[in-house]
Amino acid sequence: MPRPDTTTGPQTAGDVLSPYLHTQAGEFLRGLRLHREAGPDSGGAEEAARALRRAARRIGATLHTFRPLLDPVWAEALRTELSWLSATLAGEHACAARLARLLDGLQRLSGAPQVPAPRGETTAGAPAVGAARAGALLDRQLTLARTRAHSAALQALGSSRFHAVADAVALLASEVPLSGSAAAYAVEVLPSAAGLAEQRLGQAVAALPLARAAHPYNAEALAGLGETQDAPWHQVRRLLRLHRYAQEVLRPGPPYEDDERLLRAGLALDRHRDASEAAAAAAAAARTPRIAPATAYALGVLHADQRHEVEAARFAFQQVWQPMAAVGAQVAAP
Amino acid sequence: MPRPDTTTGPQTAGDVLSPYLHTQAGEFLRGLRLHREAGPDSGGAEEAARALRRAARRIGATLHTFRPLLDPVWAEALRTELSWLSATLAGEHACAARLARLLDGLQRLSGAPQVPAPRGETTAGAPAVGAARAGALLDRQLTLARTRAHSAALQALGSSRFHAVADAVALLASEVPLSGSAAAYAVEVLPSAAGLAEQRLGQAVAALPLARAAHPYNAEALAGLGETQDAPWHQVRRLLRLHRYAQEVLRPGPPYEDDERLLRAGLALDRHRDASEAAAAAAAAARTPRIAPATAYALGVLHADQRHEVEAARFAFQQVWQPMAAVGAQVAAP
Numbered sequence: 001m002p003r004p005d006t007t008t009g010p011q012t013a014g015d016v017l018s019p020y021l022h023t024q025a026g027e028f029l030r031g032l033r034l035h036r037e038a039g040p041d042s043g044g045a046e047e048a049a050r051a052l053r054r055a056a057r058r059i060g061a062t063l064h065t066f067r068p069l070l071d072p073v074w075a076e077a078l079r080t081e082l083s084w085l086s087a088t089l090a091g092e093h094a095c096a097a098r099l100a101r102l103l104d105g106l107q108r109l110s111g112a113p114q115v116p117a118p119r120g121e122t123t124a125g126a127p128a129v130g131a132a133r134a135g136a137l138l139d140r141q142l143t144l145a146r147t148r149a150h151s152a153a154l155q156a157l158g159s160s161r162f163h164a165v166a167d168a169v170a171l172l173a174s175e176v177p178l179s180g181s182a183a184a185y186a187v188e189v190l191p192s193a194a195g196l197a198e199q200r201l202g203q204a205v206a207a208l209p210l211a212r213a214a215h216p217y218n219a220e221a222l223a224g225l226g227e228t229q230d231a232p233w234h235q236v237r238r239l240l241r242l243h244r245y246a247q248e249v250l251r252p253g254p255p256y257e258d259d260e261r262l263l264r265a266g267l268a269l270d271r272h273r274d275a276s277e278a279a280a281a282a283a284a285a286a287r288t289p290r291i292a293p294a295t296a297y298a299l300g301v302l303h304a305d306q307r308h309e310v311e312a313a314r315f316a317f318q319q320v321w322q323p324m325a326a327v328g329a330q331v332a333a334p
Numbered sequence: 335m336p337r338p339d340t341t342t343g344p345q346t347a348g349d350v351l352s353p354y355l356h357t358q359a360g361e362f363l364r365g366l367r368l369h370r371e372a373g374p375d376s377g378g379a380e381e382a383a384r385a386l387r388r389a390a391r392r393i394g395a396t397l398h399t400f401r402p403l404l405d406p407v408w409a410e411a412l413r414t415e416l417s418w419l420s421a422t423l424a425g426e427h428a429c430a431a432r433l434a435r436l437l438d439g440l441q442r443l444s445g446a447p448q449v450p451a452p453r454g455e456t457t458a459g460a461p462a463v464g465a466a467r468a469g470a471l472l473d474r475q476l477t478l479a480r481t482r483a484h485s486a487a488l489q490a491l492g493s494s495r496f497h498a499v500a501d502a503v504a505l506l507a508s509e510v511p512l513s514g515s516a517a518a519y520a521v522e523v524l525p526s527a528a529g530l531a532e533q534r535l536g537q538a539v540a541a542l543p544l545a546r547a548a549h550p551y552n553a554e555a556l557a558g559l560g561e562t563q564d565a566p567w568h569q570v571r572r573l574l575r576l577h578r579y580a581q582e583v584l585r586p587g588p589p590y591e592d593d594e595r596l597l598r599a600g601l602a603l604d605r606h607r608d609a610s611e612a613a614a615a616a617a618a619a620a621r622t623p624r625i626a627p628a629t630a631y632a633l634g635v636l637h638a639d640q641r642h643e644v645e646a647a648r649f650a651f652q653q654v655w656q657p658m659a660a661v662g663a664q665v666a667a668p
Contacts, residue, residue, distance in 0.1 A: 216550030300634025312551035
């Protein structure tokens with residue numbers, strides 16, 4: 001039976017943080033290389049950009065959550081730059097996904113009726129025309145936005161600002177600028193830093209109207225068609241991600257049951273964000289001057305449909321969160 | 335301790351049917367008298383029309399369910415006339431209720447946001463204008479429809495066709511034209527006739543996509559914005575009412591637990607029908623020529639919102655029906 005290796009003594013915080021950051025920095029650099037090899041306009045470039053963003057999110061989150069154990073000035077500066085890079089690279093994909101979501105919705109909403117209309121009515125006629133025009137309008141607007149995001153990403157990847165980020169991450173792949181506190185035992189400092197992230201999440205979730213979200217068809221997300229009420233949910237989405245990545249640092253290896261639940265909660269909040277932004281895009285398209293009433297009508301239907309999706313995502317989040325609620329209440333207590 | 339009165343022998347079917355029909359016929363005549371006294375344009379007239387329709391529905395349902403125990407030609411003829419009268423009297427109220435439902439929806443959907451919009455945006459501006467115009471358009475169209483329904487009801491109440499119905503019901507208040515089968519013992523013939531009504535209901539419910547309705551936010555009622563899929567639910571609503579009234583004949587007195595559940599299931603289906611018709615009215619208003627895009631947009635939002643309500647009503651029905659599902663499956667079996 002193998003015995004635990006005690007010759008090296010217990011792990012320090014740096015012993016845990018450094019390999020995690022080395023790995024993520026390596027993933028970032030690999031994504032960067034793939035992106036260059038794929039060329040800017042291929043499908044491979046999208047895949048590579050996704051890998052880049054994935055690593056950038058994890059590095060940024062780790063710099064944030066475990067800041068007291070790292071060189072604070074360096075950590076804050078790099079995190080800001082990684083956020084900028086992530087946001088810049090995300091734009092193109094977000095526009096494409098939003099368009100796909102809205103066209104799917106239009107298809108679903110204007111689809112052929114499942115049974116023949118009574119008395120030979122051609123009810124599908126007028127709505128179908130409006131839906132087709134609305135689809136064309138959204139396609140035009142979001143393709144334009146996507147092209148702009150693509151150019152912005154290309155420009156960013158060629159900028160000296162980006163090269164500075166890449167250099168900083170390349171350094172991180174071999175050496176992590178730790179603070180003196182990182183010499184403390186891992187078990188003594190890492191869980192408390194991660195616990196703070198969990199506590200912030202718990203407090204933010206406790207402030208959500210979860211009891212209301214638990215009642216299906218509460219129509220809250222449609223009230224005033226207000227995207228303004230979505231902000232606390234978006235904030236929970238960000239805090240949940242910080243919590244998830246902190247758990248990755250603490251417990252490498254295959255996911256625990258709780259990790260999977262966190263993942264599913266995160267997916268519900270991703271859907272919430274996507275539907276919220278798609279609804280806003282439909283509303284924005286409806287403000288285009290001189291559109292036909294049938295087009296505006298289809299966009300109105302689509303807007304309400306996506307707000308309905310927002311409500312459904314809140315319900316789904318609540319369903320996943322319920323079994324973790326006791327934990328949430330605990331960490332939310334002052 | 336009082337002993338059961340055995341001097342009159344066991345009840346015949348006629349002994350049960352006759353007093354029920356006498357009572358309902360009396361209610362009908364009372365409603366008619368109140369309607370005349372109230373004058374055609376007062377609030378009392380609406381109340382009286384409701385009482386009239388309530389009794390007409392019960393008499394018609396009883397004539398239908400227990401037809402083998404009644405003079406069949408008379409029963410079928412009177413039932414047809416009562417359906418005509420009910421439908422004619424219902425129009426005005428339906429238009430008013432539909433308008434109220436749609437204006438409520440517009441209010442909810444265009445209401446002031448609960449928190450200030452970010453960056454001082456006045457997002458509420460344009461939608462509010464569209465909602466106000468949509469409200470004015472619906473008000474115009476449904477008020478016109480209501481006025482027409484009112485005239486039609488007045489005309490019906492003054493017609494010789496109506497006087498023939500009133501005469502038939504007046505006769506029914508004192509004597510019910512029974513068939514020979516009504517001389518059979520009540521326990522031998524009434525439950526089987528009522529059972530047939532329950533069986534038809536069970537079969538119709540079994541054909542509904544209840545498993546799908548049980549999943550909140552299944553978005554089925556929004557697919558194709560199709561009112562065409564609503565017909566089976568409307569049919570269940572009618573069959574549920576026949577079943578409820580048959581139970582009233584069999585078991586007079588305060589409602590059983592099951593009766594209350596039937597009542598709640600019926601309310602969910604009423605809501606389903608109301609939302610379905612309101613959605614159709616919003617769609618019809620959107621087909622008005624030369625409306626502004628903002629108006630069309632608000633009507634599109636409203637249409638989707640009411641289809642969302644249709645879906646919510648199906649979910650509610652399924653929730654109420656679930657505890658009765660075993661019974662439903664049983665009676666649905668061939």
